[in-house]
Amino acid sequence: MVDAEPSPAKFRELMLDEEPDLREVLACVFNIQRHEAKTYETLLEFPGSTVEELAAELDRDRSNVNRSLSTLREKGLATRERRLLDGGGHVYQYSPTPLPEARELMHETLDAWAEYVHNRIDEFGERE
DSSP states (O other): OOSOOOOHHHHHHHHHOSSOOHHHHHHHHHTOOHHHHHHHHHHHHSTTBOHHHHHHHHTOOHHHHHHHHHHHHHTTSEEEEEEEOTTSSEEEEEEEOOHHHHHHHHHHHHHHHHHHHHHHHHHTTSOO
16 A cells, blocks of 8 residues: 555645645545645646756755655655766656556545544444
């Protein structure tokens, strides 16, 4: 299972929003920051980007973008590939998990969370 737990606080916010966007839903379901969700959205637009390219596109520091990408990889929302450079050395390129797969991850994560909550509800009163 992917390392993801919905945030109860973000879930409450999401329920109050009449039309939450992808960024808000990602932040809630995967318990990530909004800037990390924005990084995912940017990767959807520019797959195969490097940290430097994403930092320029997002107007954020490279170290912050690198941390966002690490989080996205941990949550199963991005992958990294090493590309060799013609002059020697290498660079990492990042790609998003395709949106249909990300949607499936969101469903699986929420289903697992709902099952956990249902099990907790069923346990109430059993220990008395």
